[in-house]
Amino acid sequence: xxxxxYTVTLPEELAEEIRREVGPGSxxxxxxxxxxxxxxxxxxxxxxxxxxxxxGPPTEAETAAAVAERQDMERHFAERAAQSPGRGxxx
Numbered sequence: 001x002x003x004x005x006y007t008v009t010l011p012e013e014l015a016e017e018i019r020r021e022v023g024p025g026s027x028x029x030x031x032x033x034x035x036x037x038x039x040x041x042x043x044x045x046x047x048x049x050x051x052x053x054x055x056g057p058p059t060e061a062e063t064a065a066a067v068a069e070r071q072d073m074e075r076h077f078a079e080r081a082a083q084s085p086g087r088g089x090x091x
Contacts, residue, residue, distance in 0.1 A: 008031075015027075022030045052058075058066070 018030055019027050
C-alpha cells in the first residue's frame with residue numbers, strides 16, 4: 001500500500017504517551033491501526049443502523065440471547081486463558 005505524509009493535530013499528552021509506549025519508529029503504524037479500527041467501528045455502526053431500519057430494533061428475547069451468547073464466549077475465553085501456561089488475564 002502506498003503511503004503519504006499528512007499533518008494532523010493531536011493532544012500533546014496523548015501523542016507523547018503513545019510515542020513513549022510504542023517508540024518513535026512505530027508511531028505512524030499505531031495511528032494507522034487506530035484509524036483502521038475506528039473505520040471498522042463506523043462501518044459496523046452503519047450496518048447496525050441499516051439492519052434496524054430494515055427489521056426494527058432487536059426484541060427483548062433477541063437482546064437476551066445476544067447477552068447470553070456474549071457471556072458464554074467470555075467464559076470460554078477466560079477458561080482457555082486460565083488453562084494456557086504463561087498467559088495471564090492481561091495477555
